[in-house]
Amino acid sequence: MKAWQPLGLHMYWLTGEEARQREPALSPDVRAGLYAPEEAQIKAPQVVKAFAQAAANLGATLRSHTRVTGVQHQQNKVTAITTAQGETLACNHLVIAAGAWAAQWSEWLHIKLPVVPQRGQILALRQPATPLRSIIFGEAIYLAPKQDGTVIVGATREEVGFEKHLTAGGVAWLLNTAARLIPSLEQSDIESMWVGLRPKTPDNQPILGTAPGWENVALATGHGSVGILLSAITGKTLAELIVTGTAPELIRPFAVDRPAGSIAADAHSEW
Structure with missing residues (x-):
């Protein structure tokens, strides 16, 4: 209680x-x-559809069932991602919200994402x-x-x-x-x-905030079984991070390089 x-x-x-x-x-x-x-409870598929429709109404382009195969960068700034369809999609900011597959980005970004x-x-x-x-x-x-x-x-x-x-x-x-x-x-x-x-994640807490060593990469993963419940507040705080360049106080305890005893990052920007 x-x-x-x-x-x-x-x-x-x-x-x-x-x-x-x-x-x-x-x-x-x-x-x-x-x-x-x-x-209370929500119906997750309907919430996801509502988010997608709201994003589309604001001009977002959604590409479902599109697998990312790599990233392009200039020093410590990601400039584009590549897809299995052979496309190169330019980006000003990249958000890693890949769920259970988030760790696959570790190799591309040279950071440790301890998500299983x-x-x-x-x-x-x-x-x-x-x-x-x-x-x-x-x-x-x-x-x-x-x-x-x-x-x-x-x-x-x-x-x-x-x-x-x-x-x-x-x-x-x-x-x-x-x-x-x-x-x-x-x-x-x-x-x-x-x-x-x-x-x-090892400590059952999400990973939120800037990716160490990168200017324009943010992390939003590791929510466990409450991802859909925390989706709105995650989106709001990550948007604030991207617009202002400063992590809101609410998500600072969930940085990927939080103190020992939970998880730790191994990031660098030397290529």
Whole structure:
């Protein structure tokens, strides 16, 4: 509860019976819970589409499914990137927001980006006969009811490289854990299953700010499982950095060269 208080959320302890009054489908084994009435959720694909449309409305050109193959530079300033399609795209400023693939930029930029992929397996189940109304966190998973009549069950946290296959063990763990919290979910149809790769850093904190040794390169990666939730504030603070040339105070603790005990950069600009 102390960890959540800085977020400004109102929270209330509930007995197991009080929790079941709010969510009747909860297991009788639930003895107590924390109720956070202001807790909310978003639908990530719709948010991403909204960001893309807003950017396009302001004149941005979006190139989906375009793989970057290298960078061009003059001393410590990036002048362009090259793509697998054979294009050379000039740039005044480069932002590395490559998610779980951010470390691939280390070779091109000669900096250390300690970001590794963390696999997350997720399920969508049909709502049980007594539908869930609230987001439920418990036993290291979350249950998020959606307006389309599904309940999202997530997610595993596995460091297996860029392996994106669903596994029997991961799916079984999610199903068994969900059923312990909401027994009626045992009878729910499985609507869909999928896998995502989160960008994980050694200290589980994002990497934000200027890339050491570069005049016009900014970093925005390593958000783990909360990238979509922090996307707006990340975009706002990175825009301020680019426009003013000064990192906002809010993101300074997340520099790639933050103190030892977390992560450290090894950057240079000699070519």
